[in-house]
Amino acid sequence: MHLLAREVRSLDEDAVAEDLGHAPADIVFLSFSDSDLLSLRAAVDAGAAGDATVRITCLSRLLHPMSIDLYVADTLMHSRCIVVRLLGGMEYWRYGVEELSRACRDASIPLALVAGDARPDPRLAALSTIPATALDHLDALLRAGGPRNMAAAVRLMAGLARQDDGGEDADTGTDTPPPETLPPAGLLRAADPALPLRAGVVFYRSHLLAGDIAPILALSDTLARHGIGADLFYVASLKDQTCAAMVRDWLTDTPPDVIVNVTFFSARGEATDISALDTADVPVIQALQPGVTQAAWRDSTRGLSQADLAMQVVLPELDGRLPGAPISFKEETAPGLPARHVPYPPGLETVAARAEGWARLAHLSPAARRVAIVLSDYPGAQRDGAGDGQAGHAVGLDSFASLSAILTLLRAEGYDTGHDTLPDSATLAHLLARAPATPFMTLARYEALLATLPREARDALSACWRTPAEDPSVVDGALCLRHLTLGHVTMALQPDRGSKLDRKSGYHDPDTPPRHAYVAFYLWLRHGVRADAMVHLGTHGTLEWLPGKAAAPSAQCWPTLLAGGMPVLYPFIVNNPGEAATARRRLGAVTIGHMTPPVMAAGHGDGRTAELERLIDEYAAADGLDRRRGAILRGEILQRAGDLGLLDESGQRPDEDEDEALARLDAYLCDVKDLQIRDGLHVFGRPPPHAHALAQTIARACGADTPPDIATRLHDCGAAEARGLLRGLDGHMVPPGPSGAPTRGRADVLPTGRNLFSMDPRAIPTRSAVVLAQRAADLLLEGHLQDEGDHLSSIVIDLWGSSSLRTGGEDLALALLLMGTRPVWDSGSGRVRGIEVIPMAVLDRPRVDVTLRISGLFRDAFAGQIALFEQAVQAIAERDEDPALNPLAHGVRGLTGAARLRATARIFGAAPGCYGTGMEEMLARDGWDGRDDLGRAWLAGSAWTYGGAREGTRDDDALQRRIRAADVMLHVQDHAEIDILESTDIAAHAGGMAAAAASLGRTPRILHGDTSRPETPRLRATAQEVARVVRGRLTNPAWLAGMRRHGYRGAAEIARGVAALHAFAATVPARFDRQFDLVFAAIVNDADMDRFLATANPDAHAAIRHRMAQAQRQDLWRPHSNSAAMLLDPDA
Structure with missing residues (x-):
């Protein structure tokens, strides 16, 4: 038997290897936590170590195995007492723990390995070399923290160092009094009762003990300038049951309007799926404290390191917290000393503005709240300035029917939606997609508001778009767009962020600022409409994709600059976790998951393919019993299939015999028939139609793990979506929920209507x-x-x-x-x-x-x-x-x-x-x-x-x-x-x-x-996949019928499919003539379909004809029938 050597590489090996060059000391203390390092440094400076020399080192500089080896050999092996405190436990520094333990045992050097939180780690105790009593006492002192306890801990370390030196007065902790403890959680300072709004600010006890709370005090002052009194409440950990109970009591006794959380991770424990912060049932804003300098953050497009992103954004999102902005950065106070958190005023202002926006909602009655609802205008094909029929685009969602449903919901809840009969979805589509644009702000008013933006932003606008008067949306001294106001509800189509001639490339442009009309629109919502909340309807718009950081935005990032403190509620398709995360992290949005469209099997939409399948079944029955009839059937099947283009689509090879070709054809027809296609679009706040068929699809994907209440969960989606939107507008917390694809077995995303979260990327x-x-x-x-x-x-x-x-x-x-x-x-x-x-x-x-x-x-x-x-x-x-x-x-x-x-x-x-x-x-x-x-x-x-x-x-x-x-x-x-x-x-x-x-x-x-x-x-x-989808979905009468139920938006979806076919024909070195022929027959040359398109969405109708004509001109389509060339205007 031979044992195979397996090479394993740790991600720590990708850290920078460096030789710290530290001289040995009597005591060496190592920790990832700056609070530990600062507290210990203060105790040493106060004389707690006596004559002993002390070195304090941050473990983040000792991640690479080579760095660890050098430090152990050159520094630690010549020191007298070593203490390592590991936040997160042994796995965060496994190689260092194992190497250091072995070396200290061999050299008989006192080594204390202690966990960085309240959970004991027997592995660390077993690898330590000091007596258990001393280890336990040292651990207790470090956990308790505070000046006196840290001084006692340093004295204990000095005693251990003297013991290693043979000193007889070594203190191993057996006679030391127990630690003086600050309660694990408590109120540092109560809110000013004279201020109209109240916030609960939650921060770490360790920061208080280390005297590192300047950002917390600055946050309190900034909130006060926004009319918000702040309770400052410290905790050792929100996961600690004692702390959690104290937090619940505090929030019950003095309920806040909003919470600003400055602790990391998720607070949901293994035994419960709720957090103590849920007690208040208010929005929780996650303030950020990046573990880097301001200069390093400023130069980063990502905004946060992977560790900071996980601890301060991804994991808190599991609790439904809304990502905020940086309120501080790490800065060295003096060379060689641990870094402290230094307040960052622009980030403090961003967090306070958002806190004020969310806190005000609960103090307004529904009738008094002003709500802005924004629909996207997704960039599709432009034809010499003509529309593309994609207004109100939202993935999987009928945005205009959803808007109609939301207006009905708001009126029923007492919101001011005017006195007239509410417009239906067709009317809304006309007013917001095709009606002429109307003035929304005078040029003079915009220029006055523009002057309030930072000079850097104004200069960028001028450099790119010149003066406001030159914006193409300006007519007679006013900026115009399509919008509609009903009472206190304002609806609008999101303006183009850039030039109409380059809409698609400008959609995600990281360098170009939005044009003047776009900036004016959001300033109008905030200062003209004075919207108390903004609902962005559907996946997705452009606001969160404006130039700026991916997370931890600066005050100059355009999404932050334009949204300001306005609460953002963002109905988002539940199966798109990545782009939902972008909306949360760049806008601080509540991303309310909505259901995907209902699905169905494609079947055989074309009667000719159904007849082929019947003939194949007949052939299978005859084969072996009546060979002569079988041969006739086989020939007929292959002839018909060839005429329909199905042999090519199935991947028939030139050298295949008839039996192989028939088997391949049969498999392909089954593949097309089983294709899952949409049966229409989802309408927000409405239960999915045909829920039984959808439940069966999800159940097949879940297998043995199918929840017994899957049908109930599906039925509850509509009500849950409506409830999530209303709770957000009421200033309540929208409960968190996972994101994923239901038809892939993710039944846990049901019911929808929750604030979406995604998984920790470190587990991928x-x-x-x-x-x-x-x-x-x-x-x-x-x-x-x-x-x-x-x-x-x-x-x-x-x-x-x-x-x-x-x-x-x-x-x-x-x-x-x-x-x-x-x-x-x-x-x-x-x-x-x-x-x-x-x-x-x-x-x-x-x-x-x-x-x-x-x-x-x-x-x-x-x-x-x-x-x-x-x-x-x-x-x-x-x-x-x-x-x-x-x-x-x-x-x-x-x-x-x-x-x-x-x-x-x-x-x-x-x-x-x-x-x-x-x-x-x-x-x-x-x-x-x-x-x-x-x-x-x-x-x-x-x-x-x-x-x-x-x-x-x-x-x-x-x-x-x-x-x-x-x-x-x-x-x-x-x-x-x-x-x-x-x-x-x-x-x-x-x-x-x-x-x-x-x-x-x-x-x-x-x-x-x-x-x-x-x-x-x-x-x-x-x-082949393109051909399968064209036959099974794009030209399938069942799919087209589902789209026709959705009017404007259904026609837009048909046009998108045709544009995608054209794009594949342009890029993939294969001919798609048969597929264009099928599209022409089912969509362009069908009189009923043509009337529907021309009536419901004239722009989509024109876009489809334009694409088909272009395909001919570019020799991407050689029509089988001359009627195609005659019907399509070559200059369309």
Whole structure:
């Protein structure tokens, strides 16, 4: 039996290795917590150590194993007493604990390892070298904190050091009095009763004991300037049951209007799914204290490190807290001394303004509240300034029917919606999508309000958009847009954030400020309408995508600048956790999850395919019994299928015999028939129709874990959504709830109507994601070997942020497994702590050279996963293996320095702060001349490298090398609630890769992964998937009937599908003539459908005809019938 050596690498190895160069001391104290370091330093400065020398070191500088080894050897092994306090427990510094314990035992040096919280860790006690009594007493003193206890702790450490030196007066704690304790929680200062509003401010007891509460006091002062008196309440931990009880008593006795929380993590314990802060039933704003300097934060587009993002944003979101802004930064008070929190006035102002906005709601009656409801105007195809029919776009939501439902709801609850009969959805669509724009603010008023913005913002506006009078929305001295006011409810279509000629590219532009009309609109909502709350209806608008940080915004970030302190309620589709997180973190929004559209099986919408299936069944019955009849049927089936284009769609090969072709056709027809498609759109606040069919779909995905009340949960979605919106407008807390795709088995997201949260990114990829990804990897590798006759050598994977959150990182796990690596998890927390290289003898196949093209959202949210994949790349690149088995290592062998860094680049994406692929606007406006034009745009927009020392470095040559080398390009769709023709965005990514390869003279296999049923993943050629969706959904009478029920928005969805087909035809090197023919027959040349489109949404009607005519002109479609060319105006 042979034992195989397995190489495991920790993420800590990616930290910077440094030699601190510290001289030894009698006492060395190490902790991650600045509060510990500050408190101990104060005790030492007060003389508690006597003659003993003391060194205080922050563990965050000792993460890399090499740093630890150097410090142990050069500093700790020559010291006399070592104390390590570990916030988070042993797993946060495992290598250091194990190495230090071994060394101290060997050298007989007193070592105390204590936990950083109240939970004892027997492993730390076992690895310590001092007596148990001394260890327990030292732990108690450090936990109690405060000047006297810290002085006693230092004296105890000094005694241990003297004992090591043979001193007879060593104090081991046996005769020391017990710690003097400050209560674990309590009120530091009560609110000023003269102020009209009240806030509860919750902060850490340890900060109080360390004298590090300047930001808390500054927050109290800032809140007071906003008319809010603040109770300052300290806690050791919100998870501690004693503290939690004291917090509940405090909030019950003096209920606040809003809570500002300055503690980290989630407060929900294992034994309860509620937090003590829930007692008040008010919004909880999470104030941020980044663990970096202000300068480091200012230079970051992400805003927070992965650890700060997890502890201060992601985990608090589990409790329903609303991310705020930084109220302080870490700054060194003197060289070599621990850093203190220094208040950040602009962030304090942001938090206070938001607190005031939420606190005021509960003091207003519904009739007095002014509500603004904003609908997005998603950028689609523009035709010489004509509309695109996409006004009010919201993923999966009929926004105008939802607006009508919300108006009805508000009127029933006593909101002032005027005295007239409320308009129906068709009227609202006309008024907000097609009626002329009307004035909303005079130019003079806007210029006065503009003067209140920071000079930096005004200068940026002027540099980009010149004077306000030059904005195209200005007519006769006033700014105009489509809007409607009913009583105290104002509804409007969100203005274009940039030029009408470049709407798509400007949607996520990180550098260009919004134009004057856009700025004026939000200033009008705040100062003209004086809205008490804003409802942004549906996924998603542009406000949260304006230039600014991904999290922890500055006062100059445009989303913060424009929204101000206005409470934002954002109905958001429940299956999109990534973009919902962006809205929460950039706007401080309550993202109220709404249900996805109902789904149904596609069936055979075309009677001819149904007849084919009947003939196949007849053939199966005749086969073996009546061979002559079977042969006749087989020939007829194949003839009909060929005429319908189904043989090509099914992937028939030239050398296949008739039986193989028939089997492939049968499988394809079943694949189309089983396709899950939408049955209309969701209406916010209404229960999903056909709930029984949807419940069955979810139950099949859940399997044995199906909740017995799934049908009830579905029925309750409508009422829960309405309740969530009303609770938010009432100034109450909207309970938190998970996000995910219901049809992928996520029954826990039901009922909807809760404030969405997502998972801790540090746990990605999860163990279950790796298990499921292994199935996809096996399918991909075996299929490639079977189809190509050789092992897969190189692949490019399109990796998105939202899908990573939905699946727990299945796509990233797939990439790691293909390379022959797998994640390693922390046994206690489940977080990923590194990677393991699978030995070749176990892998039993060649490693695949994997390149990732990451989305902007993935880049912003998953810094740790980028580091993890980079670590895997470097580990594989360093292995000495047969070149045929390790193409990555073979390609970089012998290279050093900068050349090796460039050669190992395997993570590419858009420039820092940018989103998309760089070709979206070209697709929207037909601004391209041939597929190569689009490919070059994709290459130019994807050429920034990430990972290691490459944080956003442009390298066009490196990307082109990876594209040229690729055998396969893969995009994965992880749920059935959307499909490949959902929008042109998927074509810009998946098709963009294909166009990029074509522009470089390469034709790799372009694959579409389907993991909507993760236990049985499917791989199809992207062109085949497009054909399947065109036949099964886009031209399916059942789907079209569902869209017709939704009028304007249904017509818009049809137009989006046609635009997506055109985008794939433009990018993927395959012909889609048959698919365009099907669209023409079902949508353009059908008299009833044509009338519906022309009546419900004339712009969408024109956009569809424009796309079809363009496809002809660009030779993307050669119509089967001459009637198409005659019917479509070539100049449309």
